[in-house]
Amino acid sequence: MSGDGPRLSEEGLIARHFAPLAGPGADGLRDDAASLSPTPGHDLVVTVDAVVAGVHYFPDDPPASVAAKALGVNLSDLAAKGAAPRGFLLTLALAPDWTEDWLAAFARGLGEAAALHGCPLLGGDTVRAAGPTLISVTAFGEVPAGGIVRRGTARAGDLICVSGTIGDAAIGLRLRLESKTAWARALRPEDRAHLADRYLHPRPRLALASAIRRFATAAMDVSDGLAGDLAKMLPGLMGRIETAAVPLSAAACAAIRLEPALMEPALTGGDDYEILCTVAPDDLDAFRAQAAAAGVPVTSIGTVAAGEGAPVFRGPDGAERRFPRGSFSHF
């Protein structure tokens, strides 16, 4: 059972690295299933998302960051549904060249993210992958019975809101892929760091769950880009967005000033993990106030209009633009 000797068995790896993360009902990960006692009067909200090395993250990303992203993208879905996290299950398919050091750092990062968000590990499965490492997380949350906030339930006339800032992660990804370009080199180091961090570390907006439940007529998280996700959220309707109202970070603004073409990936690129939701106009002030009290800025960026089609982004000059290619797809 020594780390210097031959590889541990699956049970040995679990006992060493993952059992310390186990929450109530997980029986120390010594069983093949976990027990979860629902809060009376509540529904479970369940979601699963996988991240794959070379598709959703860079194989040389820090293992703790990979772990935080794998959990975070799922907690982001819970937040968008108005749910509070209860626990998660992990499927870990390890590439042939995995090392125990990588696994140990991954498990530590996973434990820190789980503790930060109050979402303990309940169980999992570890398998060999002949290809790249794949991490699939199933997250469980709770809402008061009947309280899940759906994606496709917006009404014409609702206002469209987003949390935080949009486009940081997409520009952060460009920065990583195009670090030698003029705009990348001209950016201040602190702006580069901010954008890179936003790509690497999604911040699930769990603090917003209660306000979403109270005010949102529909909600989802922005994982595949604002333009494409808006289209998904509004089947049979059309989003009309004021491009100048889309909240940008100072770092994203600086990058777009240096390279105006970055506005497009900011609006269509993935990995924001902000909340996209709709509220009745009369509720906007109360929604913003409750969100602010929870520490999350929300911004109204447009309206839901009757009619079908890709969302329309209207620029400061009045010119209208659509992004027909839709969103970035990880598939």
Next chain:
Amino acid sequence: MSGDGPRLSEEGLIARHFAPLAGPGADGLRDDAASLSPTPGHDLVVTVDAVVAGVHYFPDDPPASVAAKALGVNLSDLAAKGAAPRGFLLTLALAPDWTEDWLAAFARGLGEAAALHGCPLLGGDTVRAAGPTLISVTAFGEVPAGGIVRRGTARAGDLICVSGTIGDAAIGLRLRLESKTAWARALRPEDRAHLADRYLHPRPRLALASAIRRFATAAMDVSDGLAGDLAKMLPGLMGRIETAAVPLSAAACAAIRLEPALMEPALTGGDDYEILCTVAPDDLDAFRAQAAAAGVPVTSIGTVAAGEGAPVFRGPDGAERRFPRGSFSHF
């Protein structure tokens, strides 16, 4: 959106092949999460297991069989915990050479298995895999509050029981790998078919869940081989098995008569997906009666003894045997 044209988007594939499988709370798979209303007074039982092409199944297995196995191995875990199924989530990582025909047949098989076991699809994620196809299923079940049956709670003096027959799948796998050997060719076609089918199609013992909850002091399913799983179930204790009592199918008996060395894989090979459990001696008759009423034969094969170590298998000649290499591991 035509199957003859370019590949569908992820959303198009889901709408075409998986939405017809969606259960209540899944919102037609048009949302990023599902809602599950727990039965009052019940706990959720949650489990996840992945199957990988080339590791857990043959890449050329029928897609419907792969689907039934991916769901079945998880339902087998629910059964062993005494739980009734409520639904499942699917992570599908598709190898680069996937075809829509394969996916369509997979989804049909998945739907049939889900309907058979009353366990609807609640959601999922589809990603590209640069390696072999991987299918991870998270299954949800329910037990009356506090009713989950654990794996490590057997007591010295308990009787060890198994459902159905042991070793069919392991011999079926050998048959597939060694189809040209003398024993394989000498087997009757119906015996070959039985053994091959048992490898390909796990039969989760959900009908036994209620009897397990009522009588078992500990339970798990036999997925990695009887000998190794017994060792896992009895930490700090020792299983003493009468080898002649281990229930074998007529087909497995015939194979072992032709090739006595097959007794070892029968006891140590994986993929039985039968229930392994312990009961107090006074409860054996009632347990067997309730199991029989549920249509599942159960057999007492030995006892839990004090002392630690690999389980001991005593042959008809009184000779004792251990299998120190433990169980087959998919990892």
